Amino acid sequence: MARPTILVVGAGFAGVECVRRLERELSPGEAEILLVTPFSYQLYLPLLPQVAAGVLTPQSVALSLRRSTRHRTRIVPGGAIGIDTAAKAVVVRKITGETVAQRYDHLVLAPGSITRxxxxxxxxxxxxxxxxxxxxxxxxxxxxxxxxxxxxxxxxxxxxxxxxxxxxxxxxxxxxxxxxxxxxxxxxxxxxxxxxxxxxxxxxxxxxxxxxxxxxxxxxxxxxxxxxxxxxxxxxxxxxxxxxxxxxxxxxxxxxxxxxxxWTAGVAASPLMATLGTETVKGRLLVRPDMTVPGADGVFALGDAAAVPDLVKGDGAVCPPTAQHAMRQGRKAAANVIASLRGKPLEPYVHKDLGLVVDLGGKDAVSKPLGIELRGLPAQAVARGYHWGAVRTGVAKTRVLTNWLLNAVAGDDFVRTGFLARKPGTLRDFEYTDAYLGQDEVREHTAALRASM
CATH class of the missing domain: 3.50.50.100 (FAD/NAD(P)-binding domain)
Incomplete structure (x- = not known):
């Protein structure tokens, strides 16, 4: 009997945490794990401003998936551009330009967000x-x-x-x-x-x-x-x-x-969510407290792309699109996928927000961990300590710490590399917002799978 396929879309905080737990908890014979992502790294998004300022190198915040996973997950190098829940398939455009329909038994959607x-x-x-x-x-x-x-x-x-x-x-x-x-x-x-x-x-x-x-x-x-x-x-x-x-x-x-x-005025759920044809809340996919998608068998959604109910706040609130929630949702979604495979009951996601850290560069920072208000160097220590701990791989931790120390001792550098020097990079160029298919186009790509069912 063939192993069931667990397909995870997105290598952000939610997707990577889900994959890590699936690898840790499942035996090799229980399921095949696939991860769809156009890049072979997890981006540590909160430190991007420091990359833009040259405090950190780009490699410091690009965490290698080959290092952060246990090599049991097969990485599909491409982007998901459409989903057919009836055929249980995701349409993937590989980095070569080839478009394929990848079937699944269990689907975890964590494609993140785009700039709103x-x-x-x-x-x-x-x-x-x-x-x-x-x-x-x-x-x-x-x-x-x-x-x-x-x-x-x-x-x-x-x-x-x-x-x-x-x-x-x-x-x-x-x-x-x-x-x-x-x-x-x-x-x-x-x-x-x-x-x-x-x-x-x-x-x-x-x-x-x-x-x-x-x-x-x-x-x-x-x-x-x-x-x-x-x-x-x-x-x-x-x-x-x-x-x-x-x-x-x-x-x-x-x-x-x-x-x-x-432009950093908020985020919107990945346009991939609209290809399912199920209910959304301000663009984010409506899900139950256990992160299953109503009307879509075997589909879970989490992170920035899903409206996960915030059971701590109640009153119909949904979890904010933060890394803190995404990481914990990833672990809970993996636990629920495993429970589904083993015929056990699923559990709701519950997490109380632990606070916010804001690094303003140099000695300036404000932080509110566990409701405690900090400013200046104590806040800076908490902010950088949190980020350093959240960076998963040893290589990335070393790079981040080394870059911080080098910047503190030697100061800033002002090298311009010439990246896209002759082309004004637009939001569409960088975030591929026009890459997604309509529902009819999705069905065209999954027609063969539908016919074989």
Missing amino acids: TFDIPGLVEHARGMKTLAEAAYIRDHVIAQLDIADASHDEAERASRLQFVVVGGGYAGTETAACLQRLTTAAVKRYPRLDPRQIKWHLIDIAPKLMPELGDRLGAVALDILHRRGIEVSLGVSVAKAGAESVTFTDGRELPCRTLI
């Missing part, structure tokens, strides 16, 4: 995201390039537009991105004799009335004060009305000369 955008003129053409390793590397090159070009320019208008930077999104990602990159440009400008440091201006804007409301009023005020002291202009209750190649217009009527717009 709105119908704002010029946004998708001119904004840059901070969701992938390539985007972080691109933004670093782009920011340093603006300094290089401004230093060489004799046009004051061009210089002004290249030295203004706008980050949209006052949450965790946006705040850290603005803080880390502002620190980079402040250090770099000393190497440019023709640039006045006062010309470099960073703006952080968010439509919300508070900066990182998850921190609470006091720590939020501390973080806001740190940014103000750094010279970052924070505008709350404001968003982007229009984006252009050389300017950004805000909803309060201001128009800034600007050639760098970094």
